[in-house]
Amino acid sequence: MEGLVHSRFNPVHATRHRSFNSVVTSVQPLESSGLGHFDNTLPSKDILQLWRSADAVCFDVDSTVCLDEGIDELAEFCGAGKAVAEWTARAMGGSVPFEEALAARLSLFKPSLLQVQEFLETRPPKISPGINELVKNLKAKNTNVYLISGGFRQMINPVASILGIPPENIFANQLLFGSSGEFVGFDVNEPTSRSGGKATAVQEIRKVHGYKALVMIGDGATDLEARKPGGADLFICYAGVQLREAVAVGADWLVFNFADLINSLE
Numbered sequence: 215m216e217g218l219v220h221s222r223f224n225p226v227h228a229t230r231h232r233s234f235n236s237v238v239t240s241v242q243p244l245e246s247s248g249l250g251h252f253d254n255t256l257p258s259k260d261i262l263q264l265w266r267s268a269d270a271v272c273f274d275v276d277s278t279v280c281l282d283e284g285i286d287e288l289a290e291f292c293g294a295g296k297a298v299a300e301w302t303a304r305a306m307g308g309s310v311p312f313e314e315a316l317a318a319r320l321s322l323f324k325p326s327l328l329q330v331q332e333f334l335e336t337r338p339p340k341i342s343p344g345i346n347e348l349v350k351n352l353k354a355k356n357t358n359v360y361l362i363s364g365g366f367r368q369m370i371n372p373v374a375s376i377l378g379i380p381p382e383n384i385f386a387n388q389l390l391f392g393s394s395g396e397f398v399g400f401d402v403n404e405p406t407s408r409s410g411g412k413a414t415a416v417q418e419i420r421k422v423h424g425y426k427a428l429v430m431i432g433d434g435a436t437d438l439e440a441r442k443p444g445g446a447d448l449f450i451c452y453a454g455v456q457l458r459e460a461v462a463v464g465a466d467w468l469v470f471n472f473a474d475l476i477n478s479l480e
Contacts, residue, residue, distance in 0.1 A: 252462060252463070252468050254462075254463075254465055254466065254467055254468045255467075255468050255469070255470075257466075257467045257478070261448060261466055261467050262478060264427055264429070264447055264448050265429060265448065265450075265467075265475070265478060265479070266478070266479060267426075267427050268357055268427045268428065268429045268447075268448070269356075269357060269358065269425045269426055269427055269428070270357065270358045270359075270360065270419065270420075270423065270425040270427075270428045270429070271352055271357055271358075271359055271360070271428075271429045271430075271431065272359075272360040272361075272362045272415075272416055272419070272428065272429070272430045272431070272440070272446065273345075273359065273360065273361055273362070273431050273432065274362065274363060274412075274430075274431065274432025274433060274434065274436075274437045274452075275361050275362075275363035275365055275370055275373060275386070276363065276364070276365050277433045277434070277455040277456045278342065278431060278432050278433050278437075278452045278455070279341065279342060279345050279361065279373060279377070280339055280340055280341060280342060280373060281340040281341070281342050281455055282340055282455075283299070283302050283365075284363075284365040284366065284369045284370070285298060285302060285319055285320075285365060285366070286298055286299045286302050287333075287337065288323075288325055288329075288330070288333055288366075288369065289319065289322065289323050289325075291329070291332075291333045291337065292323040292325050292329055292333075293323065294322045294323035297322050298319045298322055298323065301315050301318055301319045301322075302315070302319065305319075305364075305434075311408070311409045312364060312407075312408055312409040312411065312436055313402075313407055313408040313409060316364065316387070316400065316407060317400075320397070320399070320400060324396075324397040325389070325397055326391070326395050326396055326397055327391040327395035327396075327397075328395055330368055330369075330389065333369075334368070334369065334372065338372070339372055339373045339376060341373070341376060341377075342454060342455065342472065343454075343471070343472065344471060344472030344473050344476065345377070345472055346376070346377060347472070347476055348472045348475055348476050349377045349378070349379070350378075351476055351479055352479075353378070355479065358383070358423070358425075359377070359379055359383065360379070360383045360384070360385065360419060361373070361374055361379055361383065361384045361385070361386070362385045362386070362406065362412050362415050362416065362430075362440070363384075363385070363386040363387070363406060364386075364387060364406050364407075364411070364412070364434075364436055365386055365387065366386060366387050366388065366389050366400075367384060367386040367387065367388050367389075368388075368389055370384055370386050371384070385404075385405070385406055385412075385415040385419075386404070386406055387400050387401065387404050387406050387407050388400060388401040388404055405418070409436070409439075410436075410439055411436070412430075412432075412436045412437060412439060412440045413439045413440045413442055413445050415440075416428065416430060416440040416445040416446050417442075417444045417445045420444060420445065421444070427447055427448075428445070428446050428447055428448075429446060429447065429448045429449075429450060430445075430446035430448070430449050430450070431449075431450045431452055431475075432449075432451070432452060433451060433452050433453060433455065433456050433457075433458060433461065434458060434461060435458070435460065435461055437449065437451075437461070438451070438461050438464050438465065441466070448466050448467070449464075449465050449466050449467075450465060450466065450467045450468075450469060450475070451464075451465030451467070451468045451469070452469055452470075452472070453468060453469070453470050454469070454470050454471050454472070
């Protein structure tokens with residue numbers, strides 16, 4: 215498409231006059247008290263062994279690595295927060311195809327390149343408590359760490375920078391802008407732009423690198439989908455921000471804080 219700009223701009227350059235310090239808000243992880251109907255909060259020996267032996271761990275970003283849903287925050291910044299958040303809840307619960315929900319949400323506010331840049335400049339990432347330490351511990355064990363998200367690369371790059379995750383380990387969607395910076399859509403060729411996309415990304419990662427044990431960690435239905443033959447061996451549901459019951463029930467291991475995963479590495 216003539217005049218189309220993929221805008222793989224470096225947000226650090228766009229905001230070179232200030233640092234991307236992470237923000238850990240006062241939001242506390244959800245607690246597991248009163249949730250006795252879940253029988254997967256204590257991992258079996260086999261699950262623990264798989265977790266400890268993983269040579270690759272893939273993280274969802276929104277409501278997992280970060281305390282919020284990036285598209286909801288951007289929509290709120292652009293004045294369409296409530297309507298978009300309703301669509302996000304439906305998408306994460308798996309009640310509508312992801313690609314349908316993504317297109318519908320973006321059509322409600324059509325963010326321009328300038329709006330995205332202003333958003334990044336004024337709202338640093340809200341990193342979940344414990345995630346930085348967990349990633350450091352995994353890397354110390356020579357475990358490769360990936361970010362796989364249905365969100366947008368423009369907004370995930372600063373998160374990856376904080377955690378020390380290289381750009382080539384990011385699988386995410388790409389906002390597209392016209393020559394004047396106007397919103398024109400998103401890259402439908404990215405696997406994460408459609409239902410089953412995270413599973414496709416995980417399978418691709420595994421095929422390329424030949425990992426023997428791969429773990430997926432997230433909170434949504436699209437994360438659970440990544441556990442399949444040739445994909446993730448283990449799915450850990452992180453419910454420290456959002457507890458989605460259908461996803462929690464289907465998980466191999468349900469955790470409410472990253473400290474549990476850090477302590478279990480030892």
